[in-house]
Amino acid sequence: MEMNSANVEAVVKQVLESMMDGKGTSAPAGNTSIPKTAHVAMLTELQNYDIKEFPMPEVGDGDILVKIEGCGICGTDAHEFKNDPFSLIPVVLGHEGTGEIVKMGKNVKIDSAGKALKLGDKVVTCMIFKDNPDITMFDLNKQNVGGADVYGLLPDDEVHLNGWFADYILIREGSTVFNVSDLDLKSRILIEPCAVLIHAVERAKTTGILRFNSRVVVQGCGPIGLICIAILRTMGIENIVAVDGEQKRLDFAKRMGADKSVNFKDHKGIENLAKAVEDAFDGHPADFAFQCTGSPVAHSNIYKFIRNGGGLCELGFFINGGDATINPHFDLCSKEITLVGSWVYTLRDYATTFDFLKRAKGIGLPMDELITHEYPLDKINEAHQTNLKMEGLKIAIINK
Numbered sequence: 001m002e003m004n005s006a007n008v009e010a011v012v013k014q015v016l017e018s019m020m021d022g023k024g025t026s027a028p029a030g031n032t033s034i035p036k037t038a039h040v041a042m043l044t045e046l047q048n049y050d051i052k053e054f055p056m057p058e059v060g061d062g063d064i065l066v067k068i069e070g071c072g073i074c075g076t077d078a079h080e081f082k083n084d085p086f087s088l089i090p091v092v093l094g095h096e097g098t099g100e101i102v103k104m105g106k107n108v109k110i111d112s113a114g115k116a117l118k119l120g121d122k123v124v125t126c127m128i129f130k131d132n133p134d135i136t137m138f139d140l141n142k143q144n145v146g147g148a149d150v151y152g153l154l155p156d157d158e159v160h161l162n163g164w165f166a167d168y169i170l171i172r173e174g175s176t177v178f179n180v181s182d183l184d185l186k187s188r189i190l191i192e193p194c195a196v197l198i199h200a201v202e203r204a205k206t207t208g209i210l211r212f213n214s215r216v217v218v219q220g221c222g223p224i225g226l227i228c229i230a231i232l233r234t235m236g237i238e239n240i241v242a243v244d245g246e247q248k249r250l251d252f253a254k255r256m257g258a259d260k261s262v263n264f265k266d267h268k269g270i271e272n273l274a275k276a277v278e279d280a281f282d283g284h285p286a287d288f289a290f291q292c293t294g295s296p297v298a299h300s301n302i303y304k305f306i307r308n309g310g311g312l313c314e315l316g317f318f319i320n321g322g323d324a325t326i327n328p329h330f331d332l333c334s335k336e337i338t339l340v341g342s343w344v345y346t347l348r349d350y351a352t353t354f355d356f357l358k359r360a361k362g363i364g365l366p367m368d369e370l371i372t373h374e375y376p377l378d379k380i381n382e383a384h385q386t387n388l389k390m391e392g393l394k395i396a397i398i399n400k
């Protein structure tokens with residue numbers, strides 16, 4: 001790469017900035033020369049991204065420029081790619097991203113959890129602050145971040161570097177940012193989807209029914225169900241039965257910590273399926289169930305797996321998947337089921353997720369294998385097509 005005077009100036013400025021950061025911070029690990037332009041994958045029409053080049057933006061006193069290392073493709077991205085339900089086109093998507101700080105404004109000292117920030121640190125973002133104290137207070141947070149702005153789901157503007165499907169992103173003042181330098185790249189890419197499950201398990205715990213020795217059924221073994229099992233396992237819950245229609249996913253569920261698995265394709269009708277789940281628990285119905293599919297029929301079925309006085313957490317309907325039929329007398333009232341719904345996460349759950357990822361690795365769960373496919377940024381259209389075929393689990397864009 002050519003070192004012109006602008007580049008040299010940028011490098012000198014960064015070194016000076018890192019020295020002024022106090023604490024004798026070490027030089028950033030990566031190549032710190034910042035190019036004059038950045039590249040983004042912009043969704044310009046349905047099922048088509050174009051790689052676009054834009055000038056590197058100014059970094060304001062409260063801003064952070066991040067060189068992106070990778071970003072997972074989420075179900076939300078798949079919906080946008082296919083149908084643009086949020087009417088965002090043209091848009092730079094990608095909200096499960098992470099990268100390295102290459103430049104930051106003089107006012108940036110700490111992350112949203114109070115941890116020091118310096119050049120070379122690896123970061124993730126969560127939401128962009130709005131004037132809603134219930135979702136912006138890190139410690140006293142009560143409300144989930146649903147409806148808040150996040151990078152990767154923002155309308156295009158004059159900065160353009162608004163999503164993680166790019167090589168650089170500008171994190172603007174007023175955004176949440178977390179220093180996650182102690183996590184490896186794959187763990188960092190999994191933070192956002194894992195936070196969804198940390199939140200769901202926290203919701204489940206509010207019922208008082210989920211305990212150390214509970215019998216738990218997890219229905220649906222896509223990334224969400226698999227991560228759910230991993231979290232239960234790190235909490236010490238071992239009596240887990242996984243339900244899915246694909247043997248490959250059920251096998252993976254066992255490696256993630258499920259004790260037994262039930263393939264619903266092997267059992268005709270809900271009575272037989274419920275019996276199979278009961279058999280897997282040595283003749284007992286489940287104390288608690290997590291519904292992790294987007295199928296209305298699966299919602300209707302899951303009540304049949306749960307004992308009288310048991311609990312249910314429904315988290316499969318991230319978007320509207322239609323109506324489900326239940327029998328309020330048999331399914332809810334007479335069984336006295338305690339039901340909680342769960343959607344996205346709170347800021348607090350986001351920080352809890354970092355510890356979960358370390359613990360999951362610590363007990364040897366194969367979290368890394370959730371990322372089944374990796375593509376470079378210029379193959380992002382191919383990556384999304386692979387995602388739509390639902391052959392893998394988590395598909396990630398990795399910048400080399």
Ligand SMILES: [Zn+2]
Pocket residue numbers: 074075076095096192193
């Ligand atoms: Zn997501």
